[in-house]
Amino acid sequence: MPIAPGHDLAGARPNRSRRAGAEPSPPDAGLAAKALAVHRRLCPVYGCPIPYFHSLDPLSELVSSLLSHRTRNADSGRAFKALRARFPDWSALLDAEIPEIEATIAGVTWPELKAPRIQAILRRIAERRGSLSLDFLREMSVDEARAWLEAIPGIGPKTSAATLSFSVLRMPALPVDSHHHRVAQRLGLIGAKVDVGPSHPILRAQLPADWSAQDLYDNHEVLMLHGQQVCHHRNPACRACVLLDLCPTGQARLGSA
Numbered sequence: 444m445p446i447a448p449g450h451d452l453a454g455a456r457p458n459r460s461r462r463a464g465a466e467p468s469p470p471d472a473g474l475a476a477k478a479l480a481v482h483r484r485l486c487p488v489y490g491c492p493i494p495y496f497h498s499l500d501p502l503s504e505l506v507s508s509l510l511s512h513r514t515r516n517a518d519s520g521r522a523f524k525a526l527r528a529r530f531p532d533w534s535a536l537l538d539a540e541i542p543e544i545e546a547t548i549a550g551v552t553w554p555e556l557k558a559p560r561i562q563a564i565l566r567r568i569a570e571r572r573g574s575l576s577l578d579f580l581r582e583m584s585v586d587e588a589r590a591w592l593e594a595i596p597g598i599g600p601k602t603s604a605a606t607l608s609f610s611v612l613r614m615p616a617l618p619v620d621s622h623h624h625r626v627a628q629r630l631g632l633i634g635a636k637v638d639v640g641p642s643h644p645i646l647r648a649q650l651p652a653d654w655s656a657q658d659l660y661d662n663h664e665v666l667m668l669h670g671q672q673v674c675h676h677r678n679p680a681c682r683a684c685v686l687l688d689l690c691p692t693g694q695a696r697l698g699s700a
């Protein structure tokens with residue numbers, strides 16, 4: 444979908460991000476400007492606003508996100524459908540035998556780890572809330588909702604952000620996957636030693652505070668798509684990259700070629 448003429452990527456759309464606790468330290472102004480320039484450069488290429496790929500309730504999105512870790516989308520999508528078919532009500536999964544869950548999600552990476560982890564996380568949610576639903580998160584700020592989720596062992600920054608952003612909650616959270624992280628690192632938006640988890644608050648803080656859920660979703664998607672299609676893990680296509688003039692890694696590669 445092409446970008447609408449005049450689409451204001453700096454976004455005046457309202458968001459529901461109310462901050463809890465201390466404000467994060469302000470980002471470097473140069474990096475914030477660069478992050479915005481990258482977004483504006485990539486959006487016309489990949490077609491912002493990008494349609495959401497899921498319309499799942501937040502609990503189902505959480506399960507989907509847990510399945511997707513280090514797994515191809517097609518394989519995790521198949522595993523999610525199989526799990527949903529075998530356990531149409533997630534509460535049926537609470538007391539299921541682990542080998543049965545593991546067999547149902549056999550197509551994902553590390554099913555032997557993911558099966559007990561998913562069950563433990565669902566049990567923890569049920570214990571904390573008295574019911575198996577995450578719909579209540581919509582009443583929280585993004586920071587509060589992320590903190591609530593990340594207090595559960597096995598839920599990290601990427602999973603919490605994906606649950607809030609990709610589900611029908613459509614909350615303004617920024618997920619960072621391995622492609623997004625790689626491109627951000629090569630562009631110099633984050634340091635070479637900053638891992639995926641710690642990169643979440645840094646990359647979010649570089650973007651305008653008033654950005655909507657759609658703006659942040661677009662930012663994640665365009666960086667992820669760029670990582671998949673151009674800035675490959677091996678042999679990035681720097682000569683064809685629209686970010687080359689912004690990218691120290693690409694310039695160094697071509698300068699030494």
Ligand code: SF4
Binds near residue numbers: 629675681
């Ligand atoms: S110039 Fe090369 S390294 Fe930099 S973002 Fe583009 S493809 Fe990746």
